[in-house]
Amino acid sequence: MSALNPGPRAVKQAIHWMLKLRESGNSPQLLQQCEHWRGAKQEHELAWQRVQSLHQDLNLRAVPGAGIALQTLENSSQRLQRRQALKLLSGVLVIGSATWLGKDLQALNNWTSDFVSTTGEHRRFSLPDGSVLHLNTDSAADLAFDSKQRLIRLKRGEMLLSCANDTAYAPARPLLVHTRHALLEGFDGRFVVRQDADCTRISVIQGSVALHTPGVLQWISAGQTLRVDAQGFSLLPQQDMDAAAWTEGLIVTRDMRLADFVAEVSRYRHGYLSCADEVANLRLSGVFRLEDTDKLLQLLPQTLPVKISYRTRFWVRLERLA
The missing domain is CATH 2.60.120.1440 (Jelly Rolls)
Known part of the structure; x- marks a missing residue:
């Protein structure tokens, strides 16, 4: 684990400590226990600083509905488990300012997960x-x-x-x-x-x-x-794609619709990837490597009557070859 990159388990523990302290009104005993946890490993202290930084950057009390959520957490500490409290707070934040908080809440969700890709x-x-x-x-x-x-x-x-x-x-x-x-x-x-x-x-x-x-x-x-x-x-009937090939870094298709293939490839890259309706029902079979989806897409015009249109690197569309 990089010294500057605490793992998801440590960050998850830091979030739990933050909620426990809030629920207890910063109990001196819990503060001492939290300080002991922070001092046990450098990773713990880094995780604590990361969570505190996110908490401050989000300015939770400035988001519509967040104040009510925090008050609910404080008034319901004996009835809410820590995971339920975090879920409640995240839900209110999504409602209050979904666009602004989307990226940070995704990061928060990753930090509270044991395993992430x-x-x-x-x-x-x-x-x-x-x-x-x-x-x-x-x-x-x-x-x-x-x-x-x-x-x-x-x-x-x-x-x-x-x-x-x-x-x-x-x-x-x-x-x-x-x-x-x-x-x-x-x-x-x-x-x-x-x-x-x-x-x-x-x-x-x-x-x-x-x-x-x-x-x-x-x-x-x-x-x-x-x-x-x-x-x-x-x-379901026999599938047109090998369900486990991704573990080897591959997409293996059998007479697969181009529209379905494009939707699958889009899961592995950032940005927008689509195909025009007039080529959606073209079929392809083969073995394709996922390590570079741009190279993967360049293979398609070699076997199908399509061209690749780039508006930007992150906006790509497959269209019929004129």
Whole structure:
């Protein structure tokens, strides 16, 4: 860890200390405990300074609704858990000044997540039980392991989990993944979970996964992809893209619509990327490297009747070749 770049766990702890102190009215005992935590590691002090700087830069009391949120936190300290309090405060800030605060709240969300990847980044994490977690572009997840369960909360984006057997406890703790739409239980194997705005998709590479819904236990086998939303779940036909290829830095397509391909590539780059309606239904198959999406796009006119129009480096559109 860079001396100038505290990790997400340390920053998350600093935020918790900030909220605990606010809830207690800066209790002398808690202040002493917080100072002890800050002095234990240089990373802790750097995390504390970063959180304090963000708090001051945002000027929370100047944002419409933030004063009410802070008063609520102060008056409800015995009833609100720290995570709930932070969620409440963030929600009010979004309502009060969404445009102004969007970037800072995204950074705050990243700091309060155990595992984070940025746009265009793929990261690999070894978990305490021996499982391996991969995060795709612009994704975040939390870890909650205790004596009863092993739980991963996918907050946004996409992950691949390689499951390990639980040897620390008997009986073995279930390995669970929670999203907005689903509660999943993984067994010996590998599976991909992708959380979109309106649904969660689960693609099982090896082994099997159980989908837990009220009154129903649905099994997903290797080679299957399931879609889950507020209305229920459905088994999807064979996919036109390899669900796990991103872990190797690739997009592998099979007769994929150009519009869908462009939407997928846009996840890995900053700015605006689209294609014109007249070329949206063109099809392509192949293996494409994600390390440089500009080079990737330059390959398309070699196989399809399209041209690439750049208004700026960050505004790109695929159009029909005249």
